[in-house]
Amino acid sequence: MDDFAQRLHEALTTSARHPPDPELMALVRVARRTRELPLPTATPAQIARMRRRFEERVRGSEGGLGPLAAWLGLGPRPRPLVQRVALGAAAAAIAFSGGSLAAGTTPWDAAARVGTFAVDAVRSLRPGNGAGSDEAATTPSPTVAPSTATPTPAVAEPTPDPTPEDEEDDGQRGRGAGISGGDRDRTPEPGDDRRPE
Amino acid sequence: MAGFASGAFLRLAEAIGASQSAEWTPSPAVEALRNRDPIAWTHLFEREAPAIYRYVIARVGSPEEAEDLVSRTFEEAWKHAEAFEDRGLPPRAWLFGIARHLTSSHRRRLFRQPPVLRLDVVEQAARERDPELLDLARAIARLPRADAEVVVLRFVHGLSAHETAAALGTTVDAVKSRQARALRKLRHALEAAPAERAGLAAKEG
Numbered sequence: 332m333d334d335f336a337q338r339l340h341e342a343l344t345t346s347a348r349h350p351p352d353p354e355l356m357a358l359v360r361v362a363r364r365t366r367e368l369p370l371p372t373a374t375p376a377q378i379a380r381m382r383r384r385f386e387e388r389v390r391g392s393e394g395g396l397g398p399l400a401a402w403l404g405l406g407p408r409p410r411p412l413v414q415r416v417a418l419g420a421a422a423a424a425i426a427f428s429g430g431s432l433a434a435g436t437t438p439w440d441a442a443a444r445v446g447t448f449a450v451d452a453v454r455s456l457r458p459g460n461g462a463g464s465d466e467a468a469t470t471p472s473p474t475v476a477p478s479t480a481t482p483t484p485a486v487a488e489p490t491p492d493p494t495p496e497d498e499e500d501d502g503q504r505g506r507g508a509g510i511s512g513g514d515r516d517r518t519p520e521p522g523d524d525r526r527p528e
Numbered sequence: 529m530a531g532f533a534s535g536a537f538l539r540l541a542e543a544i545g546a547s548q549s550a551e552w553t554p555s556p557a558v559e560a561l562r563n564r565d566p567i568a569w570t571h572l573f574e575r576e577a578p579a580i581y582r583y584v585i586a587r588v589g590s591p592e593e594a595e596d597l598v599s600r601t602f603e604e605a606w607k608h609a610e611a612f613e614d615r616g617l618p619p620r621a622w623l624f625g626i627a628r629h630l631t632s633s634h635r636r637r638l639f640r641q642p643p644v645l646r647l648d649v650v651e652q653a654a655r656e657r658d659p660e661l662l663d664l665a666r667a668i669a670r671l672p673r674a675d676a677e678v679v680v681l682r683f684v685h686g687l688s689a690h691e692t693a694a695a696l697g698t699t700v701d702a703v704k705s706r707q708a709r710a711l712r713k714l715r716h717a718l719e720a721a722p723a724e725r726a727g728l729a730a731k732e733g
Binding site: 332335336337339340343344357358361362363364365366367368369370371372374377378380381382384385388389493 | 573574575577578581582585588591597598599601602603606608645649650653654657658660662664665667679682683684686688689701702704707708709711712714715718
């Protein structure tokens with residue numbers, strides 16, 4: 332860059348309206364004239380349209396992010412690391428269950444089985460096993476029948492119900508009663524091994 | 529083109545960041561933009577969209593296309609927000625750089641880019657206001673592209689030399705040299721313009 336260019340730059344950027352050099356003065360004047368070029372300006376309606384379009388595009392690109400990109404922490408609002416690690420672990424457990432593949436099941440089957448197991452476990456932990464409800468006691472079903480058909484019903488539910496009879500019913504009425512509770516106090520009789528109709 | 533543009537925008541953001549001091553701490557405003565804070569982006573849009581629109585429409589001529597390019601400019605900036613670094617330059621330089629990239633590749637035919645200044649955009653208003661302005665617009669349109677870009681960004685849109693350098697991806701010294709060369713050419717063109725006009729009028733008469 333030559334010295335003239337530097338002096339011109341200083342003349343353009345400083346507020347001195349009359350630089351000493353006549354050529355500099357002429358060039359500064361040309362630069363100032365250039366600012367007066369009448370370019371079209373955007374109307375408020377155009378600004379509003381552009382803004383709306385920008386927002387739509389941003390929303391579109393937000394939604395367009397694939398799950399992989401989101402998991403990698405990309406995108407406008409990356410998920411916390413803990414969530415991403417947990418999701419990654421779950422995905423890896425499903426994807427890398429090679430054992431299940433070797434056993435002839437797909438990873439999705441394995442995942443479904445895990446889910447089924449979890450549901451069964453929760454049901455098993457429920458007091459009364461979900462079978463002590465009024466509906467289950469009154470409605471015979473094949474799943475309930477084997478316990479009634481067992482000749483040793485007292486063994487099936489050996490734990491006595493600690494809840495007093497007069498305790499307020501909290502929606503678990505029939506707990507300890509119904510099939511297992513009723514069988515506990517009864518002596519097995521001939522014909523008890525009949526399946527309920 | 530998307531891949532190229534993406535890389536170009538990242539380089540542009542880095543160039544803007546690298547144009548000043550080496551050590552920096554992002555200002556809260558820049559941090560808000562980097563974190564894609566909606567309020568910060570709304571303010572940025574309202575402040576800069578009119579200037580970006582003027583730049584784009586001067587190059588493409590069509591208001592509809594200009595609107596689309598402006599919204600795309602902000603979209604690209606938003607997508608690469610985390611790449612923007614605060615080195616003392618306002619985001620305007622970054623936005624102008626993105627707008628320049630998008631406009632240059634818009635309706636590009638082989639090696640021909642849209643002009644830096646379309647005469648038909650300013651012609652009527654310039655003629656009505658001052659014939660010398662029309663001469664000036666014609667002179668800018670005849671400048672070599674690199675010089676014309678410096679003139680338009682520096683003087684028509686009012687960017688500083690640093691901002692212009694960042695938007696063009698060049699050095700501040702190069703901007704100073706180009707502006708000196710371009711202004712000399714414009715001065716000569718303006719001095720010759722009245723005689724040219726008179727000659728044209730005589731021919732037509």
